[in-house]
Amino acid sequence: MEQRHLGRTGLRVSRIGLGTLTWGRDTDEHDAADMLKTFWEAGGTLVDTADVYGDGEAEYLLGRLMDGLVPRRDLVISTKAGSVPDPERRFDGSRGHLLAALDASLARLGTEYVDLWHIHAYDPGTPLEETLQALDLAVSSGRARYAGVSNFCGWQLAKAATWQLAAPGTRTRLASTQMEYSLLQRGVEREVLPAALDLGVGLLPSSPLGRGVLTGKYRHATPPDSRGASEDLAPFVEPYLDDTATRIVDAVTTAADGLAVTPLQVALAWVRDRPGVAAPIVGARTAQQLTAALSVEALSLPDEICRALDDVSAPVHRYPDHDWSTL
Secondary structure, three states, X not given: OOEEEOOOOOOEEEOOEEEOOOEOOOEOHHHHHHHHHHHHHOOOOEEEOOOOHHHHHHHHHHHHHHOOOXXXXXXXXXXXXXXXXXXXXOEOOOHHHHHHHHHHHHHHHXXXXXXXXXXXXXXXXXXXXXXXXXXXXXXXXXXXXXXXXXXXXXXXXXXXXXXXXXXXXXXXXXXEEEEEOEOOEXXXXXXXXXXHHHXXXXXXXXXXXXXXXXXXXXXXXXXOOOHXXXXXXXXXXXXXXXXXXXXXXXXXXXXXXXXXXXXXXXXXXXXXXXXXXXXXXXXXXXXHHHHHHHHHHHOOOOHHHHHHHXXXXXXXXXXOOOOHHHO
16 A cells, blocks of 8 residues: 655655544454454554544554554554543643543553554643643653644644744644545635645545445435444434535446446545545444455546546635635
8 A cells, every 4th residue: 555654744654544433332353353454464554543432442452453463563553632521521632631641542552652643622721832742742752653633623723733843853743633524524625724735734534435425325225234323323424414415425426437436436535635635544344344445545536537526525615715816
């Protein structure tokens, strides 16, 4: 699998990443082992998790699988901290919480360091410089090799990245930002992606298949074994089952038929090759699903197909997102 630099850093990652959102909850150890081995054998390196996935079980499971199944040195392990199960405070970006969460993640993963550590979301209740100092301490102590953020809007990302760049050699530059990005969700193109490109921050798209909708599986009905039929994940899928999404999925399906490939391959190739994207994170539930996603490695979409998909999925960008003189 092709490797790409993550942002303006020396870290290289496979251009498709493996997500573990369902590990330890809907994905058991056997299926997780099959997926990790399949991913590794295909040349995949980037494995993404978080301390809250499966209430920590995803990290624990990944740690067990690295202990014998796949060499630790062959993987780029990315995890996140900052989300908390507190209805009064969804995110805790305090230095104390973040560093304690990182130590707990390392214990579950059974490793002395993670290759990439993300702040899971912006915490308005904590000064940003305090949150970012946790990244600096994690890297300077060797517990994380690189650092990034997740779910930061445009101004938050720009402020954080600029703050880190303001003291080179003292603060850790942001390597990446993880954001939802697909043909069904192109909101990052307004301000997040331009900021990331300008500041040298690599984009790691989550839900690159539109929460599974872009595979076409929901065109006629909701499969009983799908996330859309799951009690936990149905609300996650439902927003992308509207008329706008249907129009985009139909276009993806038409493109796939014309290229003799699958809608999954078309949708994943589109987001993988967008400017600024380092590696979409694919959250498969089985090795079979993962193999289907990894088959996109050989596919590059023709320019005319890309333009057609751009047009049908184009978000509405108005002032001040576009140059005011063109409006």
